Amino acid sequence: MSCSGNCNCSNNSASQPHTFGGSVGLSVRGQSRTIALAGNPNTGKSTVFNALTGLRQHTGNWPGKTVTRAEGHFTFNNFNYKIVDLPGTYSLLSASVDEEIARDYILFSQPDCTVVVVDATALQRNLNLAFQVMEITHKVVLCVNLIDEAARKGFEIDFESLEKKLGIPVIPTSARRKQNLDRLQQAIEDVCTGKIISKPNIPAPPAALKEAIDQTLPLIESIAPGLPSARWVAYRLIEGDVRIRQALENGELQQLAGIKQPATSNPPTSPSPAPKASQSNPAHDKQSA
Ligand SMILES: Nc1nc2c(ncn2[C@@H]2O[C@H](COP(=O)(O)OP(=O)(O)OP(=O)(O)O)[C@@H](O)[C@H]2O)c(=O)[nH]1
Numbered sequence: 001m002s003c004s005g006n007c008n009c010s011n012n013s014a015s016q017p018h019t020f021g022g023s024v025g026l027s028v029r030g031q032s033r034t035i036a037l038a039g040n041p042n043t044g045k046s047t048v049f050n051a052l053t054g055l056r057q058h059t060g061n062w063p064g065k066t067v068t069r070a071e072g073h074f075t076f077n078n079f080n081y082k083i084v085d086l087p088g089t090y091s092l093l094s095a096s097v098d099e100e101i102a103r104d105y106i107l108f109s110q111p112d113c114t115v116v117v118v119d120a121t122a123l124q125r126n127l128n129l130a131f132q133v134m135e136i137t138h139k140v141v142l143c144v145n146l147i148d149e150a151a152r153k154g155f156e157i158d159f160e161s162l163e164k165k166l167g168i169p170v171i172p173t174s175a176r177r178k179q180n181l182d183r184l185q186q187a188i189e190d191v192c193t194g195k196i197i198s199k200p201n202i203p204a205p206p207a208a209l210k211e212a213i214d215q216t217l218p219l220i221e222s223i224a225p226g227l228p229s230a231r232w233v234a235y236r237l238i239e240g241d242v243r244i245r246q247a248l249e250n251g252e253l254q255q256l257a258g259i260k261q262p263a264t265s266n267p268p269t270s271p272s273p274a275p276k277a278s279q280s281n282p283a284h285d286k287q288s289a
């Protein structure tokens with residue numbers, strides 16, 4: 001893996017002290033890396049964000065508190081990081097406006113590292129989103145949060161084996177107790193610099209689906225050259241997702257990804273069966289997986 005242009009891959013000594021505590025309105029000079037905090041609602045994303053930045057994002061024990069994205073900063077090993085706290089989302093097939101904010105950021109903003117925060121007491125359910133993120137980027141760290149709560153409930157989690165099975169760094173944390181956040185920061189640094197090269201373990205699609213994806217990807221590339229998460233877009237087109245097709249045709253996706261559009265672009269030839277239902281209101285549409 002190579003890190004993105006935002007990344008300074010030169011010597012970052014792990015022995016140098018890290019700092020928690022960032023800043024509202026601090027102007028961070030020079031290069032900085034961008035980290036996205038993704039995860040299901042109520043997994044402790046904002047608590048992680050607050051602990052790392054010293055800011056005070058709204059937290060509480062019910063889902064859906066963070067409704068828009070918030071940004072903060074921290075430094076680690078003398079390097080600046082911008083960290084983005086996202087609304088909770090169950091799936092990248094988003095259903096609500098908040099979830100769409102998270103989805104669009106995860107898919108098209110190309111952070112240097114995406115940290116998926118999962119609830120250690122509901123690991124299996126939470127891993128669904130982690131798999132979806134792993135499908136679109138290998139620059140990902142799994143933060144298994146609320147380990148104090150899991151321990152209290154008597155859950156035993158084999159983190160080493162989980163890490164091996166998933167193929168990405170897995171860091172157990174208790175954000176509320178500020179436990180292991182330095183390990184989390186180290187993993188983020190290692191993913192950004194390429195010291196850790198993740199190989200997410202994703203099941204291969206069935207042959208017919210793979211063929212359809214292979215046929216669809218060049219169409220996407222011809223309309224939106226260099227579009228991030230093109231594979232994810234291909235899946236959606238194959239499913240007949242009208243909303244995504246329209247967003248590709250009218251340049252919305254390219255805009256989200258900050259891609260300059262050619263003067264004219266041809267709509268894609270349908271790569272899939274005709275869409276079954278109209279999804280005119282993207283914000284409120286449920287999409288089938
Ligand atoms: N016991 C325990 N509680 C935690 C931990 N991390 C977060 N919490 C609590 O979990 C609840 C949810 O935390 P938030 O940080 O608001 O979760 P979130 O993922 O940002 O939630 P949304 O923005 O609604 O998606 C809060 O009551 C936190 O205090 C932890 O490590 N241990």
Ligand SMILES: [Mg+2]
Nearest residue numbers: 045046065066
């Ligand atoms: Mg939150």
